[in-house]
Amino acid sequence: MTLSDQKAFDSILSMAQNMLRLAAERAQSAVTPEMIEKELKKLAVLMEEDFDLIDREALVDELIRRSSRTVGENATLSSGEDHVPWLDAERKKGWTYWRRYSEYMETRIPWTALDALDVATDEVLSQLEDPRREGAWDRRGLVVGHVQSGKTGNYTGLICKAADAGYKIIIVLAGLHNNLRAQTQIRLDEGFLGFATIADADELPAVGVGLIDSDTSVRPNAATNRSDKGDFNTSVAAKMNVSPEQRPWLFVVKKNKTVLERLLHWIRNRVVNHVDPESGQKLVTNLPLLIIDDESDHGSVDTGEDVVDELGNPDLEHQPKTINRLIRSILHHFSRKAYVGYTATPFANIFIHDRGETQEHGPDLFPAAFITNLAAPSNYVGPGRVFGSASSTAHDLPLVRPLADDDFQSWMPQGHKNGYRPRWKGEDRIPDSLAEAIRCFVFACAVRKLRGQGSRHSSMLIHVTRFTSVQNVVVGQVAEYVRDLKGRYTRDIDLADLEASMRLEYETVFLPEMQRIRSALVEGETLDDFDWIDVRAVLPDVLSDIRVREINGTAKDALDYAENEGTGLKVIAIGGDKLARGLTLEGLCTSYFLRTARMYDTLMQMGRWFGYRDGYLDVCRLYTSTEMVEWFGHIADAAEELRQEFDNMVAAGATPKQFGLRVKSHSVLTVTSRAKMRNARPMQLTYSGDLLQTIVFPNRKDDIAANFRATDRFIKALGPSLDLNQQHFVPQGQRWNGRLWRDVPALSVISFLREYRTHPASFRIMSPLIADFIEEMNKDRELTRWTVALIGKDSGPDDKLRSVGGCSVNMLQRKRTTEHSDRYSIKTLISPRDQAIDLKEAEWTAALELSRKTWRNDTDRNDGRDPPSEPRGPQIRRILGEGVKDAGFPHRRDRGLLMLYLLDPTEAGEALAEADPVVAWAISFPGSTSERRVSNASYVANSVLWGGLNDWVD
Structure with missing residues (x-):
């Protein structure tokens, strides 16, 4: 396709996309092939010459592809402390930078994605302060996206809107290497500046948004350029004088000691306009600052020790690590400032101490104002889709x-x-x-x-x-x-x-x-x-x-x-x-x-x-x-657990400081570098509100037989059972295969867990530790009585019935994920509906309502395009821990759910064809406010959680 052909294609695509959007809104329906054909016939008359240059079939294919895309719902935890709401339709009138960036992106992304970008950037901008607001203010937040999901496009849109709103100095911290910085500069040349920042050029040619809007009077100022050596330097700084009347200034800089020191020196000596009479601190009071920190978990986190003392008070004399110190110092020299970190891997950011602060450098970079979780579009392929997830x-x-x-x-x-x-x-x-x-x-x-x-x-x-x-x-x-x-x-x-x-x-x-x-x-x-x-x-x-x-x-x-x-x-x-x-x-x-x-x-x-x-x-x-496949699968699970916890906190109206996060650790993997976890401590562990499921099993006949015998004894001791279809509430159309026991004493479950042998490679599921936890919770009269379900596969042509404890059940087939000589590993054990076993109807309904409230339509999280039709595990466990107040149902923290399964041993290896079934189990623990813990390092908690700031749950 020649350049002129491409321009014609893009032009028609942009027009067709907008016409289809309006047509779909009028018809209140999704875009159809007939709708596309109708709108293209209109365009063919209006743009006859352009139509002669393009491949009509390729255009139709592209419009169908774009029309099928959906974008999930973002979620934000925010704090209203010292924040004045300000962003409304009136405030957005006449914005230039966003209008031309939006037009530039029309040919690059589907309109659904462009609408989502508009919503997401509004959401983040509204969490910042109005740059026109007088007096001192400071907003620090975090935007969590998916790996390789378009975060640069998101913060380019945010920068355009922030510049329209009146932010005057915009600093983008763009990686640790020259090529990453130059790559980001080029993207911002195209999306924000509108001209190519070529070093030592007499004329700077228009690119990107500059080809849409040729008015050079609106061009922002650029303090850095796109060459490998185009970072902020002393010779450039010497020529720069910034005043509030000027158009905004953009700095794209590396997270590099020398570069940031140069920038800080220039701010102190050329930009400062005020000295605080009490502290003597030099301040910029007339220029609102926005810092965008790309990959904010990398290079920006203070890895020093003793940020706070043993009582949790900040050490005002603490010396942060270099990059962290310089970023905070730049912020500290502005009375009106906002900082937004962008990352797909927030593991390090959540370990920043929420109370860290020094006299010289100001507060640490903890996202105290807001955390926004971006949903992925339906065509995004991330860890959840590549590796699957436990859910x-x-x-x-x-x-x-x-x-x-x-x-x-x-x-x-x-x-x-x-x-x-x-x-x-x-x-x-x-x-x-x-x-x-x-x-x-x-x-x-x-x-x-x-x-x-x-x-x-x-x-x-x-x-x-x-x-x-x-x-x-x-x-x-x-x-x-x-x-x-x-x-x-x-x-x-x-x-x-x-x-x-x-x-x-x-x-x-x-x-x-x-x-x-x-x-x-x-x-x-x-x-x-x-x-x-x-x-x-x-x-x-x-x-x-x-x-x-x-x-x-x-x-x-x-x-x-x-x-x-x-x-x-x-x-x-x-x-x-x-x-x-x-x-x-x-x-x-x-x-x-x-x-x-x-x-x-x-x-x-x-x-x-x-x-x-x-x-x-x-x-x-x-x-x-x-x-690596196993590790990536585990990380995908850890990230998803983080997001689920986040969704629950959003539903509860929590703030970032109340967001007590727990991140899975691994026998080999660490959450992030040990240095970044200075403020994290191994937890006294609680399983409250968790689902545990065995996914790693021994593959020796003797070990399989030992677990089968333990299960056989356990089930025989339970006594008479109910058919699994005799639950308190079975949704219409559901049929179950299995048996059910109610009010099983905790001691029976504890004894079973102590006898069952979990595989050493099972980094999270350790039966003795779980038994210890149940015993601890019994001291608060929680988890004292159990529902036990023996669950079989639905009947079909490949039925394999086996008996255990006198109960016949259909074995499940679970494929092994990777070949290991010493174990049989699967990806996931339970079916989504299993955690709802024996719920009362009011509990089932309340959990479904909460599941729909926290649904994000995020493809990479396997959310699906339609809201849930049955309650999800995290929400079930929360409802059991809190009760259904509207229906007069108290919490059921005394009730645990143990689910037992028999797996076909031939999936573990042909040599096991004559072996006993592989016994697998899952436990669903209701949420709890109990302080009971057992000692283990399988989780690491951030300062908010171990600092006791999550008492809001009570």
Whole structure:
């Protein structure tokens, strides 16, 4: 597509999108193909010349795709302390920067996403203070998005609105590296400034929003530029004089000691306009400040010790770490200021001490004013969809290729040192698994070319070592492999065997996998398949276009996507830390990832494969170790648990300071770096309000038999049972398979848990510890009587009935997630409805109402597009802990729910065909205000929780 063709396409797309929005509003219905056809006929008359230049079928496909997108609902915890509500329709009249950014984004994102961006940025801006408000004010908040979900676009919109509202100095803290800073500057040139900040240029050409609005009188001022060395410097500062009458100033700076010191020095010496007569502090009182902290969990958190004393009072003489100190100092020099951190991994931010403050630097960066959780659009593919979550059945999709140790260990062993030279089977070459991944990338590029996406960027990520010397060797090995493929296909040399194997790989593996991914994850778009003969025809051109690039501090690490906008860059990017955070890989199709960082936030930020893959999700693949697949699954669960807790707090009207957060820890993983957790302490653990489910089991016959015998004895001792359909309330249409016991004494459950052997690799489910917890809670007369359910699979053609304790039940099939020699691991055990077993109707209804209230329509959280039709676990447990006051139902904290299941042992391995069933269980604990705890380090709590500030629950 030529540049003029693209402009015509974008112009028609923008007009058509707006017309369809109005048509859908008039019809009060979703957009239909008939509606699209009707509006395009009108446009064809109005824009006849442009229509002659475009592919009408491609336009229709794009409109259908965009019309099918939905965006979930954001949620905000906020504090009204020293805040005056100010943002209304009248205040937004005549805004320039947002109007042109909104128009610029029309061709780039669906209107539903643009509307959502407008709502989300209004929500955040309204939590800040009106920049016209006189006197001193300070608002600090946090925006939590998803990894690779468009946070830059969100804060660009916020910056536009803040500038329209009257914020005069806007500082964006953009990563730790020059290329990340330059990348952010380019994005803000396009979305906010409207001109390319080219160093030493006589004229600054219009870009992005500047091509929409050519009025140079509204151009903001830029203190930094898009070159690698375009950060804030002394020579630029010497020429800058800022006054309140001027248009806003934008600074895009690294989180770097030298740069931030320069900026602070300039503020102190050139911007300050007032000295406080009492403290002598230099202040800027005439220029409202907004700081946007991109990746605010990285580099900005104070990792020093003793922020507060043993009584919780701030140490006013504490010396924060450098970057944290400088950010706080800049804020402290302004009497009117706002700070907004953006992150997808808030694990470090929640450990900032909420009371941290010093005389010299002011308060710490705890988000005391607000925390906003952004929902993901329906086309976002994140951890929840890639790896599944404990609250949903794992997708088990070929999107992820788990690698066994034998697939890479001899080539790139864990713990290798700088200077190591990787070898595969004694030769200087890549392992077979990486060669397969590169061929997958070649197939992906070929399919995209055949789909008409050949002029778009396609990237492959290889991230296997942090050492640049080792990366350099990998670059050579990868380049040699690509060179060999290219030579054979372009010169037809020794091609027969290679082509036969690639054809077999494409037809029997890659193509069927594409179809499976589409059926599970792709909605609202039709993606074509192609025969091998079509793919074969474009392979020589595809291979000729592929470039191998090294991305690290010692290499020329610019990925020149902009220079290849017309043809599309096809790149295999090999690197380490520079690829780990922030750097965008356009059109990322294939990832080969072996880096074994052990921190939640670092690992999640390395997930560059998350994001938007419209038109090519089915050709994407992630190659990583089986261990990493488990870790990412666990992190996805930890992040989801955080969000669920957050939703419950929003429903209760809590503030950020009342948000007592608990983050799962792991036997190997740490939540974030130990330094960032100085203000976190191992918890005296409570399971109140939690669901525990066994997902890791022994796979030795003797161990399986021991657990089966313990369960057999337990059930026999329970006495007569009810049919599981005889619950207090069974929703219409539900049928159950199993047995039910009520009012089981706690001692019976405790004895069972002490006898049942949990696997050592089960990092959270430790039967003896859970038994201890129940005993503790019994002291407050809680969890004293139990409902026990033995739950079987619904009847069907593959029934496998087994008896335990004299009760016959249908065994469940649960696939193993990864191959382990010592255990049988599954993703999730229970069905969503199981936690509602034996609820009273009023409890069931109240829990459903609360579930709908906290529903966010967030695809990556497996929320679904429709509000829940049955209550969800977290809300059930909360209702049981609080009661249903409107219906006169007291809480039922004395009641625990133990669910028992028999799993088909053949899923654990064919050798177990004659073994006893694998016994699995889950426990649902009602919420509680009890202070009872058991000692364990499976959770780490932030200062708010262990500081006792969550007493609001009472």
